[in-house]
Amino acid sequence: MDNLIHGLTIGSIIAFVAFGYALIYSILRFINFAHGEIIMVGAYICYFLYHTLGISSFFLSCFFAMLITGMVGVGLEKIAFKPLRNRSRLSMLLSSLAVSLILQSLASLIFGTSPRILTDFDPTITVLSKTFYVREIVVMIVLPFLAIAFFLSLKYTQIGLAIRAIASNQARAAHIGIPINTIISISFFIASSLACLAGIALGMEGGLTPSMGFKYSIWAFAVSVIAGLGSMKGVLIGGLLYGILLNYAIAYGSGLFADALSLVAVALILLIRGKGFFQIKLREF
């Protein structure tokens, strides 16, 4: 039972990252190694605002960090991904890898590799005789609302419709006058802001290091794939399940094997099932 609850807390942060990842993945369909680095950049921006610039309120600096990280995400998209958009998914994968290398080394150069401490507080709260960090609770409460917001806005708003149109066929969407560039920028902004929030939560836990994000981009990718293309419900459930899986792997296996085993489990599920869950059916021809 304990493991289940702990798994949910871990899973909710994975789902948080995976939402942004899946949003970009469903539009451009490329494996984005840079997303993990956005997490790291977001956390460092928050650190910079809070400590170096000395913004007095932590929440204010979180808010500004989210805005700035969103901008950074949009900027990266303009530099590294936009010129490749009508090339192939593979070249976007390559440039995301290059971006990841650059961001990591920049962070190491500027902030050094030893952990930076984001906050000197990390309050806990006791719910039903179990102790949680407040940030865990916040993430767990925000998550369902976020999922619902995503679901509703994808289904019923103009932007959601445009995103779905681009996801199903970019060229045709451009042809009927959907402002592709704006929409993609908006989704990069949203994804990067979410990643920043996740990065802050991770940073409050264990300090900031330049390599803190790489793992999460792999996990988010696994969750996005197993969820199926363009399904936000799938991402939510997949992220939570992945957290639980990871938790059990550490409890009954070992730390070394946990990452590999949970990935292998995902791969096996895909092998047996042959496709993602919650996949939206697209017409093939």
Place this chain on the structure above:
Amino acid sequence: MDYLASVSAHILLYFIFIAGLGKYILGKSSVWSIGHIAFWGLGGLVVGSLTVDFGVNAWIALLASVLFGIIISFLIGLASLRLDGDYFVILSVSLSELIRVIAIEYRGPGGFNGIIRPTFFGVSLENDWLFIVLALCPFVIATIIITLRLEQLHLNRIFLLVKENEILAKSFRYNPVYYKILIFCIGSFFATLSGGLYSLFIRGTDPSTTTLYQGVLLFAISLLSGINTLKGVLLGALLFVAAPRMLEYIITAPGSATYSYNIIQLVYGILLLIVVLLTSRVPVYQK
């Protein structure tokens, strides 16, 4: 001269690997084997375990590792190559992590030590240069000949057809899955071979060369350079092996006591980005 020997051996070994991954798997099929480094690790693991634990002759161990690699890749291909590209990526990534973890669990993070290099018809290969000339060069030349020969075959045409358009291949009665498995096995053969040879060269195994990050980097470099020509494969091997060492030499050379390795990483990343943005070599992947 020892340093030069080490650098040349690395270039030759990664030449074989990138030929397998870039020229075959990425060049002749649409299989995204991001974790292909797993087979490099597998080759080392099998060679190390057979020679150190069971005292088998190194050549036989190398043969066994290659056969093992082919069998494993065949099974994986059989199970998974029906899947969509991105699902295979997950499988490939998890495989590479799994093999690395198994290697660490089996023999510790340091890997095997004390593999004895084989002899070449009575000639001891303990000297690095002898090893390069008598053990590595024949394999590299064989790789080149096999690759050039395959270009001439009808098989090559079928591979390209399957890569470009699976529906058309099915219309022409070629089962795409068979050909994908075949090409995956060939690519894995080269990867296992290079991994096995590497463990013979360094007289041990080294799990830290098989991390996912290394694998992704190698995948990227194979993709950039090795797709169409063997010259590209050579360029890729140079890019992967020589470029960081040259940067290192240039940056450390003028008597500087300190500098950060992150500069090298930064320059490397920027180079990669520029090449990706400028090059049109990356093939168009078709759904």
Place this chain on the structure above:
Amino acid sequence: MVKFNKTLWITIVVLFVVLFFITIAFLKPFSDKSKIRIGSVLILSGEYKSYGEYFQQGALLAAEEMNSSQKQQIELTILDSEGSKEKALEKLKALKEQKNIHFVADVMGTAMMRHVIPFINENKILVLSGVNTGPELSGEGGSFFFRIIPSDGIASQQLSKWAIESGFKKGAILYATDDWGQGLRKALDKSYRDLGGEIIDSRDVEVNQTIFQPIVSLYKETKPNVVFLVLYPKTAALFLREVKKQGLQTQIMGTDNFTASELPDIARDAVDGVNFIIPQPAGEPTPQQKNFLELYNLKYGIGKKPHIFTTMAYDCVKLLAKIYQETQGDPERAAKTLEMIQYEGASGHIAFDKNHDVVVKDFSRKVYKYDKVSKKASILDAK
């Protein structure tokens, strides 16, 4: 006009690379007798890179100190092994051939050190190690390998003794997955059992692991008296916080790298009461230690505590430079001199036994105290 097609480009690049490496292979190393040339092969990229940087800090501190006070300058060349043993060997070859360096302050990592031992003995390269604690290096290192940090065997005995003396008979071990963690874990397991303790659980922790909730939950059920942490400071701190959060009642014991300020910085109040041992005698700091601490604080910030690697690196480089001056850079004579040396360093007294291990230093027992008012953690001598 030559037409630049693809083939020509590739040929040019290949020729350039080949010429480059052949040139540096045949280039006579520039041997400037007026400088003390010392090399280092550290892990400066990958997951362990922050530990390489701790060492680098200490090495640079020593070089700067000596360069400002004496005429013969130290030229320090630091190369990156990326945590791969073959790369470590290659970098050592580069040091020897390109810079003519025969004095090396550490090849970081026990596995890497073991891999380069045949090479250093063949080519007479003196390696003084400050961080490699693997017990398998004792006596196997040949005549050119020395280390100033005690082997894991000794540290583990000290730790087990302390635990048993305090009445903890039921222990659990958490260890890092690298060779240091696994080596120390084996040694600890053995020495603790020999003293009559019982290890009920031992599990590995990845270097970047952040999830410790299941482990602590498990320990709440199995209730070990003592948990030995063979971990790097960051993961150890995360574990401590989880222990505090879930209210697990147990004694935490750790090793010398708990001196790093990362541990109290991340763990905050959870660090209170953590026991650990360091290979330095208890009592008032010696003048050398004070001097080192002053220098460190001057450069890296007041109030910061140096990582054990930084201290060791500082000693390594200073000692090597001293030997180099005495022997005019002859590694064979230097090795002979080192065998007999008696040296006072920042890490305490240094002398070597016949295995070229440092003669067992007094270990001192330390405990963390956390002051809730000032929110500062301090290290005290344990009773």
Place this chain on the structure above:
Amino acid sequence: MTDILLKIDRLCLQFDSKFLFKDISFDGMAGDIVGLFGPNGSGKTSFLNVISGIQESTSGSILYYSGSPKFKTYFDISTFKGGIVRTFQIPELANSLSVADHLLLADSYFSMNICSLINPVNYHTQRNISCTPKALKYIRRFGLESKLQNILSTLSYGERRLVANICALLTGSRILLLDEPFANLSIQACDIFKEIVLEEINSFNKMAIITEHNPDNMISFATRYMHIQNQKLIELPIETLNESKMRNMLYTMSIEYG
């Protein structure tokens, strides 16, 4: 001699709750050239998809050569006994291969013989035209032999359509499903192609189902005439096709619906 190559029995296809077609039955004999008409969206392409196994039917059965393959995927069906081949509205071609490569790959001689895989074929040489005699004969009739070594992506729409059509004939499959094979073709090319199809069908006992918008193209070519309307497959006598009034009506109807 008439043998039944394709037997469709009460076939239904349903999307969500909407039927695209319902209880369709159809027998295809060797020698048939079936002209399939219907407005856009009536399910012509879906009908071909279901037959070739690209889409799964909701209910009903299809017998190929009075049998049925174990798995109903496109590949299994297309290799079952005499085989099925289909072309697509947008021609499916491998863009980086040359015309000669396509013809060579399509020709059943090569696809059936495993030893030929290892047999080197002049791949790079321009002079020795690497093509089987039959393919060469067809390609000559269209006057395309000068483009044999051209890469597919450099060809025009009409030429791509022609290559796709010829390849479909060359595979040797006895059931041909051609989805709008006359689009983008010139009138002369249309005529030549019709001749070739007739030759193939008569000499090798094949059958063809051809979807088309313009009934003009099918006069004195199709032997049967079908129409998908209101979820039903209606067979009309072939003579109706020859009446110009009827033809016009059909044509305007298909335009209107489209």
